[in-house]
Amino acid sequence: MKVVLLGPPGAGKGTQAKRLEEQRGLKQLSTGDMLRAAVAAGTALGRQAKKVMESGRLVRDDLIVAMIAERIKEPDCAKGFVLDGFPRTVQQAEALDAMLKESGKGGIDRVIELAVDEPALIQRIAGRFACSKCGTGYHDKFKQTKTAGVCDCCGSTEFVRRPDDRAEAVAVRLEAYRKQTAPILPYYRARGLLKTVDGMASAEDVAHQIDQVLDEG
Numbered sequence: 001m002k003v004v005l006l007g008p009p010g011a012g013k014g015t016q017a018k019r020l021e022e023q024r025g026l027k028q029l030s031t032g033d034m035l036r037a038a039v040a041a042g043t044a045l046g047r048q049a050k051k052v053m054e055s056g057r058l059v060r061d062d063l064i065v066a067m068i069a070e071r072i073k074e075p076d077c078a079k080g081f082v083l084d085g086f087p088r089t090v091q092q093a094e095a096l097d098a099m100l101k102e103s104g105k106g107g108i109d110r111v112i113e114l115a116v117d118e119p120a121l122i123q124r125i126a127g128r129f130a131c132s133k134c135g136t137g138y139h140d141k142f143k144q145t146k147t148a149g150v151c152d153c154c155g156s157t158e159f160v161r162r163p164d165d166r167a168e169a170v171a172v173r174l175e176a177y178r179k180q181t182a183p184i185l186p187y188y189r190a191r192g193l194l195k196t197v198d199g200m201a202s203a204e205d206v207a208h209q210i211d212q213v214l215d216e217g
């Protein structure tokens with residue numbers, strides 16, 4: 001099954017995509033994570049993307065499309081995947097359709113929008129941090145570590161905050177979502193693929209709503 005999760009930054013796409021990978025074996029494909037890995041590794045792509053990402057703007061469509069086109073050919077995507085953070089423009093959505101058509105493996109099965117309101121997003125993003133070793137995500141207010149300063153999953157004591165979670169970059173990211181990404185919603189609605197779930201509910205409830213969408217015939 002091939003699934004797209006749509007929603008603004010902080011909507012919970014990453015949390016839900018990770019869960020779908022663990023529970024259903026659908027590979028989580030997060031373009032944000034791939035780009036951050038490229039930046040950390042200092043590749044040509046990472047060098048091109050770094051400043052744009054820090055500002056909160058979107059990286060060029062051709063770079064992103066080439067990155068995803070290569071990634072979905074890998075064997076770990078054969079059972080299906082969840083796209084998290086891609087597509088982000090109508091051009092990317094069209095390129096995705098074209099690459100899936102070319103691969104002969106069938107198109108996207110479901111597109112799920114996590115609907116959330118903006119003030120809540122800003123609060124969610126402002127407090128988030130992650131373990132620098134295993135990547136587990138936490139929040140100053142909503143999901144603290146069980147022991148202060150120690151990762152619940154791997155015991156590491158080092159944590160990171162994303163540079164683009166600063167207030168100015170968050171404002172730019174939300175604007176990019178409204179202007180460049182939201183137009184994808186009618187694109188998928190017109191194709192009968194779009195379902196919207198209430199992203200303001202608890203993570204467990206959102207998971208339940210997503211499972212219902214994936215399991216319906």
Ligand code: AMP
Pocket residue numbers: 009031032033035052053054056057058059060061064084085086087088092164173
């Ligand atoms: P994310 O982790 O999904 O919030 O992405 C972090 C940043 O990576 C975004 O603000 C963009 O600068 C860049 N990025 C991630 N995915 C895409 C995409 N599909 N198209 C363009 N830029 C992207």
